[in-house]
Amino acid sequence: MIxxxxxxxxxxxxxxxxxxxxxxxxxxxxxxxxxxxGAGKSTFVKHFNGLLKxxxxxxxxxxxxxxxxxVAALARNVGxxxxxPDHQLFSETVxxxxxxxxxxxxxxxxxxxxxxxxxxxxxxxxxxxKTSPFLLSGGERKRVALASVLAxxxxxxxxxxxxxxxxxxxxxxxxxFIMQMQAQGKTVVTVTHDVEFVAECNPRVVLMKEGRxxxxxxxxxxxxxxxxxxxSSIVLPQIAQVFTRLSSLGLPKxxxxxxxxxxxxxxxxEKTSR
Amino acid sequence: MSVFDGLKFRKVTSPIHNLDPRIKFVYVIAIFVxxxxxxxxxxxxxxxxxxxxxxFLARVQRQWLRSLRGAAFLATFIFVINVATTYFxxxxxxxxxxxxxxxxxxxxxxxxxxxxxxxxxTTSPDHLGLALETSRVPYEFAFAFTTAVRFVPVLAEEAxxxxxxQKARGLELEKGGLLKRIxxxxxxxxxxxVSAIRRSLELAEAMESRxxxxxxxxxxxxxxxxxxxxxxxxxITVIIIVIAVxxxxxxxxxxIASFF
Numbered sequence: 090m091i092x093x094x095x096x097x098x099x100x101x102x103x104x105x106x107x108x109x110x111x112x113x114x115x116x117x118x119x120x121x122x123x124x125x126x127g128a129g130k131s132t133f134v135k136h137f138n139g140l141l142k143x144x145x146x147x148x149x150x151x152x153x154x155x156x157x158x159x160v161a162a163l164a165r166n167v168g169x170x171x172x173x174p175d176h177q178l179f180s181e182t183v184x185x186x187x188x189x190x191x192x193x194x195x196x197x198x199x200x201x202x203x204x205x206x207x208x209x210x211x212x213x214x215x216x217x218x219k220t221s222p223f224l225l226s227g228g229e230r231k232r233v234a235l236a237s238v239l240a241x242x243x244x245x246x247x248x249x250x251x252x253x254x255x256x257x258x259x260x261x262x263x264x265x266f267i268m269q270m271q272a273q274g275k276t277v278v279t280v281t282h283d284v285e286f287v288a289e290c291n292p293r294v295v296l297m298k299e300g301r302x303x304x305x306x307x308x309x310x311x312x313x314x315x316x317x318x319x320x321s322s323i324v325l326p327q328i329a330q331v332f333t334r335l336s337s338l339g340l341p342k343x344x345x346x347x348x349x350x351x352x353x354x355x356x357x358x359e360k361t362s363r
Numbered sequence: 364m365s366v367f368d369g370l371k372f373r374k375v376t377s378p379i380h381n382l383d384p385r386i387k388f389v390y391v392i393a394i395f396v397x398x399x400x401x402x403x404x405x406x407x408x409x410x411x412x413x414x415x416x417x418x419f420l421a422r423v424q425r426q427w428l429r430s431l432r433g434a435a436f437l438a439t440f441i442f443v444i445n446v447a448t449t450y451f452x453x454x455x456x457x458x459x460x461x462x463x464x465x466x467x468x469x470x471x472x473x474x475x476x477x478x479x480x481x482x483x484x485t486t487s488p489d490h491l492g493l494a495l496e497t498s499r500v501p502y503e504f505a506f507a508f509t510t511a512v513r514f515v516p517v518l519a520e521e522a523x524x525x526x527x528x529q530k531a532r533g534l535e536l537e538k539g540g541l542l543k544r545i546x547x548x549x550x551x552x553x554x555x556x557v558s559a560i561r562r563s564l565e566l567a568e569a570m571e572s573r574x575x576x577x578x579x580x581x582x583x584x585x586x587x588x589x590x591x592x593x594x595x596x597x598x599i600t601v602i603i604i605v606i607a608v609x610x611x612x613x614x615x616x617x618x619i620a621s622f623f
Contacts, residue, residue, distance in 0.1 A: 164532065165533070175561070190533050
């Protein structure tokens with residue numbers, strides 16, 4: 090459980106990035122934090138593992154205030170995958186890269202080997218075990234970065250822009266994978282601009298603008314509210330766009346799910362052909 | 364990263380910012396030479412205080428203080444080494460003069476940092492490049508130099524992100540003995556170097572695709588021209604050099620310790 094209460098944060102350059110944010114993320118929730126560039130999304134999630142500490146207000150992870158704990162201790166439970174994998178890859182082999190965090194957390198050698206193999210399989214990277222991470226493609230490097238965090242099996246996973254640079258197949262895999270994590274009762278928080286990805290996964294959506302939360306609710310509600318999206322310069326998901334234009338046919342506007350859309354359209358077709 | 368902050372240029376207009384970069388550089392070199400000429404504390408103190416008006420005129424006090432704070436570690440190191448060597452080489456005795464000498468060596472370093480900091484804080488990379496070009500430095504080198512200066516803050520920011528990413532993977536930079544602590548920085552340095560190289564390759568491609576170096580003879584949108592203030596600074600610089608050389612050869616400089 091992550092509880093943020095009235096969090097304010099200013100960078101040393103005196104820019105106030107967060108202006109009083111309160112948000113509770115329960116265990117097992119899947120939350121997408123959206124909003125335009127500079128809205129403070131990344132700044133906010135960096136508070137969850139103590140990389141940043143609030144200037145005013147409190148952030149508690151499982152009841153522990155982040156100011157009273159080290160990043161390393163918090164990171165054990167809150168895994169954070171950064172946007173750019175090149176900001177973390179440094180080892181000679183993919184295997185070592187994944188083992189790095191496990192060594193830092195003091196896992197035993199045989200456990201490390203087990204967890205590395207597990208993480209490699211999970212992200213279909215087994216064939217690159219002994220390859221240098223620098224020789225991999227952008228998408229693969231991103232997966233290595235993800236594997237290196239998943240390896241220690243954190244309770245909460247924070248993904249900063251996980252879909253950037255991923256092809257469709259990888260996106261789908263990522264989606265399946267998030268669902269799987271949820272089934273295991275893990276909390277997943279993702280910062281993203283990818284509306285289609287959010288529409289498909291249908292998480293709880295938190296919309297930020299200029300350091301404040303402007304909306305918080307179901308994806309279906311927020312992603313189909315043109316006024317809300319205009320406010321944070323996000324476009325409607327394509328399905329929602331289609332249904333907004335078809336609303337004169339008496340169809341509902343708040344549709345983002347492909348399956349639901351298909352059912353509704355088939356029904357409408359039946360009606361008109363009758 | 365505070366050392367870098369002390370060198371980061373911010374766009375402000377002040378009498379100092381508007382000065383010609385070439386003259387400013389000559390001034391910095393003059394201070395540099397003067398600081399090297401003297402090993403006594405009193406002239407070094409004078410050199411230190413003399414630059415304060417520049418700092419305040421340019422309104423860069425805060426960044427300037429930060430650069431000094433960044434230099435504090437090295438300054439302490441210089442002081443300790445100086446005191447220690449005199450202590451061990453003079454048969455385990457320490458006099459007020461020894462301490463004063465160590466202090467002036469440290470102050471010499473601080474004066475150098477101070478003057479370079481004022482120069483970089485008040486000179487935009489563009490001006491710097493222009494100054495190099497007009498001083499007949501080949502354009503390729505001038506460009507490489509200004510690009511390097513421009514990328515310092517970018518790299519500093521990137522280093523911060525990398526440190527965050529590794530901390531998020533349980534890396535504790537401050538843990539362990541001295542050797543372990545140095546080793547702790549490997550996971551930060553490798554990504555930093557790799558991404559700097561990658562960035563430079565990308566930059567080169569981007570430049571080539573924008574026809575960099577297509578015309579042999581370049582002209583500039585802005586030209587450097589000397590104004591009243593520049594001549595004034597040049598005069599000040601000459602006076603500093605003349606006084607410094609005169610004092611160095613003809614004046615017996617007392618030590619502070621000798622007053623007591």
